[in-house]
Amino acid sequence: MFKKYLAVMLAGTMLVSTLCLTGCGNSGSDSKDDKKASSEDSSSGGDNLAESKELLQKAIDDIQTTDNHQMMAEGTTFDVPEAEGDAEALEKLDDSDMNKWHYYEYLDWDSEADSRFPESPADGQKGKHVILIVHGAHAWTTCYQEAFEEACEAVGMTCDVYDPNWDQSTQDGYIDQAINEQPDAIVVIPVSADHAGQQFKKITKAGIPAFCSNTLPEADAMNNILAYTGPNDWYQMRNLASKLGEELGGKGGVAYITHNVGTSPYYARTFGPMSTLAEEYPDIKSLDVQSPGFEASAVKQVVSDWITKYGKDLNAIVLADDSDQAIGATEACKAAGREDILIVAAGMSKQGAELIQSGELKYASYQSCQADAGLAVRTVSEYFNGEDIERVSYIGTDIIGADNVEEYLPCQW
């Protein structure tokens, strides 16, 4: 009797499952057809292209960042100088030698090895669907994501955002999922620069346009990236260092608090200023480099220890972050009565702006999170419009001090 019931139940379950699966399959293909159709509808003839271009131009002109700057401004490009040797030879150079960092600073890849990228449909961005895969949850990411969504909406694109919460394998999983969904383009902020090559290779191999945003990938990853957009960390940190050297009068001791070891900002924000100071102001000594992370109390301890250890030899501190690190460093200097120590940082956050206003932080580099997202959307849109896009373009930057901090308020995140 029991076996009978079991058999009937099993058969019933299988029947229902089969019906469900068939239904799902149908609805899936329907939705895909719908998506294709909507894409076709939206891209019928040149109307969509013309309308897309109009929308894009309007977005470029109208959308402002929360600190009242153009969100979708044109990116800037830099010439890549000739490397003075191969990567292996340059690695052997001293940390303070600018040449050592060539392959970290520039996306200097062999373009002859580029993959075959998907052709631009040249039918306009309106109606296109983009998937954005960020690196992880953070207030900065929230700001970026919101700006990205705002820009997409303004140009008539739809977007989905996946957040792997700083986990490499989860991001890999999201890449696979995104490929399966067959969007019109995928934009990725890689969790790790080293791993980016594989991720973009997969996307490009699947015939989907791949864009990299914010985090600088390894140069070779560019073989599979249609375009990179983001901040030029090296350039802005070198500018900051030049300004610091000038303030120091070309002499003194500088110590560095780094970003997370091994990440692209770690190299740019530590060795960028270090090598610039060594080149431009050889009498400025590099005293120490420490990586206590981003907790104010940990940074405070390191800076307090430096003050006790180096005394008057410590004249300036370069920080990889103008929020928690800057709070820790400025508090340590205040507690030790060493307000004479010049502190500069990569920024720009609300805490950093307040510290600049109070004079505790001398300078911070301006790096707009919203402009970062805006440039990514602009580049993707231009690709869909069939325009020539720069393979590498950077957002604008500035050095913020007490005299111009008001121009960048209120802060974006």
Add this chain to the structure above:
Amino acid sequence: MSEQINKNPNTNTPKVDTRKTEINKFSLIFNKLGIYVVVVALIIIGLIVSKGTFFAASNIQSILEAVALIGMVSSGLIFITYSGNMTDMSIPLTMAVGGMMAVQTINFGFPVAILIGILSGALIGLVNGFMIGKFRANPIIWTWGFNLLLSGIVRVIWEGKQLYADKVAKDTEFAQNAANTFFSIARTYIGKYISLMAIVMIVMMVIAWFIHSKTKFGQKLKLIGTNYEVAKFSGINCTKTLVTAYIINGVCASIGGIFFAALRKTASYENGTGYDFSCLTAVLLGGCLLNGGKGSVVGTFGGVLAYGILNNILSWIGLGTYEKYLVQGLVFLFIVWLNTYSNRKLGRA
């Protein structure tokens, strides 16, 4: 029957137990003084590497300030570890929520905001304690899951954004003053060198010590940590005791979270990340057994100090980041081994 088994011809000779019963003096000393042996050793090394300036007021201030937050949170976590529930994985979000609630309610005035921040920590502790004490939920899995849940809740409520007290505060003098007072608690010095954060940490340690060693609650917790079933059948209300322990832990974590938010001038869901493990490290360095029933607040304070002094020394030596991790790992493993070794030698573990 016994003659057949005992082949010794001289049956009148008493059996001599030749097993070693002598107590290893080193183990005894370490077991008595615990982590403070290590602290003294670190201080001596500190004196050498700092060329005598280790005891400079600014250096002591630096060490105490650096460990103030870890100390505050550890003064509550010791009750959890001591009760045999290993650790509380929801510490990061308890800290974050404490700070966020305090900032969010800053318009009601500074004292009310702080109270609400602390109460939110107590509430999290109550839920944890009830689930673990009453339903015997696995303490690691439950608190880890609860941490995830809280993380989701705060991200949904505040849309993943950071909270700034001065932004949340209305444009009234009362609210802005409350926000400024909030920021100042992490920047207040009594005299020139004694920071309020360090004082609060020491006061919390003293209160924790009193609760742990001088109250019936502390004794009950020891029995629960040593043997839950025995404690239960001895008539101890294990649920109530564990709920109390978790509430104390939640309160301590939220106080740490409030100071954390005040120091970085921002309350955010990521405040407190990593504190679950760093505080557990301090508690274990202090000689507390992960299985419970052994440990002290005085030892935990030693563990917290060792943590701070070691970092201070490594900065003095000027080791690079990787080397620092290496030395920290080795020193912590050595201390844990010493604890285990001395306990085993004395038959206490």
